Amino acid sequence: MKNMKPVWRGLLWLLIGGVVGYALGLGLDALVGGNPDFVAPLGGLFALLGAAVSFFSGLVGYRGITRGLVFQVIGTLVGGFLITGIRALMGLPTFGGFFFSEPAWVFGSLVGALSFLAGVGALTDWFKWAKGEETSDHHSDPEGFVKYFGVSLDHKVIGIQYTITSLVVLGVGGLFAMIFRTELASSQLQFLTTTFKAFDQNGLQFYNTLMSLHGMLMIVSILLGIAGMMNYLVPLLIGADDMAFPRLNAFSFWIAVPAAVLLLSALFLGGFDTGWTGYPPLSTRSPVGIQMFFLGVFIAGWSSILGALNLLVTVVRMRAKGMTAFRMPIFVWAAIATSIISLTATQLIGLSFQMVMFQRLFGLGFFDAARGGNPVLFQHLFWFYSHPAVYVFILPGLGIISELLPPFVRKPLFGYKWIAMSSLGIALVGFLVWAHHMFTSGMNEYLRVPFMYSTLLVAVPTGVKFFSWVGTLWKGKITTPTPMLFVLGGIVVFLLGGLTGPPNATVSTDLHLHDTYWVVGHFHDTMFGGYIFPFFAALYYWFPKATGRRMNEKLGKLHFWLMTPSFFVLTLGMMRIGLLGMRRRIADYDPQLGFDGTHLILTIAGYLIFISVLIFLYNLFNSMKNGEKAEGNLWKSRSPEWLVPSPMPAHNYDQPFEVVGEPYDYGLAGSKYVQFAASKEKDESVAGKTKKAKS
């Protein structure tokens, strides 16, 4: 077994660990419940944990993430039994339908998540400092792929960790969508019926759980993906060695892993039926899974907040000489605007979820009318974050679009300053619009009007971006390799998303559109256009910088041409049936509505998108080993990271650079953006010779 390739060893162990975990879970369940239940919650949960721990154990041995997961399991048990013991002493029921009682699961999971951090090694240096010990500033990472599975302080490693994790979470969320899209392909229930049973949920409940987790897993995937892009790219773009706080950076990544485990565990602990929005009173009476959902999101929020803090300090304090505000790459402006939101708004979703958790755990009545509470208050608190959150999701991607257009059109970014300001404008106005999600909620009816005005106002800075992108393309010298295809696709898809927003922003039309597939089409357009397409563009573009090889162009184009038309069909189809009466979040629909044909097409489109992503994933992993070598300035970019060899050297820039010109002066002969220290002298003497020649 030692001679097996690590991946295969990992997969073999995954199988063994999954089966052993499943058997263990079934055994425990049978011990407590009597009859063997092949879809028992504990069976599923233990199978997941067994598989995960075994996979990483086979892949990298007992270190890093493996150790983290083991600590998480132990921590959960310790915390759970502690609460159970206290409850026993208090004379309260000790065990429940899912083995532990709900409070034991909540506390145990919290302890488990923190234990994960200790186990993976994200707290080690801080513990050392607490003891008065010194640590080195730069830990050297082990050779090869092993470094990606443990704590590294290198922002490039962390950026890749974020990116790969986001792709894994994307895959799971996409898988869930494939399951429920298969059910939705025709009216009436085919397999998620009332007699279906999995993890204590019937088909309809399981549908709601899959649908709800699809939403939150995709959101977490986006947060991880934008963190990946910002952490990998920003230090490179501003000429820094690393982020301002490397250990905090590692912490921010690693905290997201146990958070994702908690979200997935919701599937096995009875699921939950509220959608990702978790509205009480429904969430007050959901099964235990909702607590895993709430806690998972709460903990994932720490990643966002701390990552944003790190980014802002890095940009303020660590820019290269000569990099004034308006000589920063445009993606850095996007990252700044994004981080301002993440830093300040994320707390509100944590708060609103925590309040429902306390309703359930301690009987408090914040949102319970019977106890003097107000259900609509939750919605205000929730959407106060969750609307700005969507701008967090798209501002980095829109920044990628702005960043990648100039090298592919060989022309400056049109109106750079206005684009930079538009990101800040969107971030600011984005804080003032939240109640447009609540127009039908029973909120004060006159209050809806100012929120309509503020929401429509966001169109102005967004329009500036679109017009500027058109201005950038105009009169350029355009080529369309794969990254550029995804940039263009992103623009068109985000245009659809942006244009379908105003009918939702307008109260009168929103009364018809709210909670229908029109909205589902609208937000899939904005999410794909503002994140997914630009994210793929960034991956194809910077893959050579990270690995020294390029991804296969043919497969890249196949990915694009399979995904894009399918995606148009998907979202336009969704919007069509939404207008005609297709509600959101329903497992089944009336055949008399005549939507069967369209739903079948939507499911097929979904499968094609899923397949295109599989093609991408194959291309990504295969190209790491077998991709065509690409060690130079593949895209003839002016940006500093392309002026050093690929893969990027470990400490980024051995020679610091100074900014001596504008970032996007393509087409201006003889202009430079950055000047590296060693070549400065050489250039000055060359310039002197040229001057003489002219006169």
Place this chain on the structure above:
Amino acid sequence: MKHFIIVAILVAILTVLTIFGLNEIGLMPEQASMQALPIDWMWDMQVNAMSFLFALIIVPIVYSLVVFRRKKGDTSEGEHIEGNTPLEITWTILPLFAVLSFAYLGAFTLGESRLVDPQAMEVNVTAQQFAFTFEYPEFRIISEELYLPVDKQVHLNMTSKDVIHSFWVPEFRVKQDIVPGRVTEYRINPSEEGFFKVRCAELCGASHSYMLANIKVVSKDEFDAWIGERLAEAAIAAQTPESRGEALVVQNGCTACHSIDGSPGIAPTWFALYGEQVELADGTTLTADDEYYKESILDPQAKIAAGFETVLMPQFQFTDEEIADIIAYLKTLR
């Protein structure tokens, strides 16, 4: 210059084609309320604007991809255009005005959809997992179907017994959430006679997909006749415990989950249940008797039938008399 002219013409053509095409497809359901008129008018304005803006961005992009594509062998760079401040100001100010205008029209059409008729007929709507019940206080009738006279405003006062639900008829356009602990209101003037369905439009639990009620919009005469029939029915139903019980279970949404003919559903069927052995979720068994029926109504979580552990029956408050009537009715189901 010629580029701009060509683009302008193409934008105009694409705008017109898009508007025409979308209108031909017929995007909205039929209009069956007075309120649908200002809402659809606003929607049409938005379709026009969306079509124009779509063309305005797509045409120059596609045009550029064709006309400004790098030709084989050409290694030169693009034109060094950094920006154009007057253009930036224009495309900030003009959209700002457009946006403010649309917001104003939005507020105006909202007002149009909220016109109050002081003579509106009052109906109280109660929503629960997973049914709607309609009470006509003026006539003292409770119904599981919403009958409405055409061309007359009805004012719905809506509340929920449990979680947030929402009242929506696509043909009426207007939607309003139903919130526990408060009364939300919904005013509609149905303008077409016909048969419609109201479907819950806020995720309310496992059977949210199936939460609906029938709406029948009829002429004034037919409506009066229906009221008369219901009053007569109620009078007859009031005479025996069994018929009173039947009316109660229909009006309180019980039959939305419990079938009376043996067909399986999200709750145990009542058919041939009385006197039989019931297996509970905790493994014990009991005989379905009056005590069991009474407890199941007042404290549904006390004894949960096997296989139904995951669906929560709401709690109901009935008088002892009402419970006796319900039990009398349930006993007839064999």
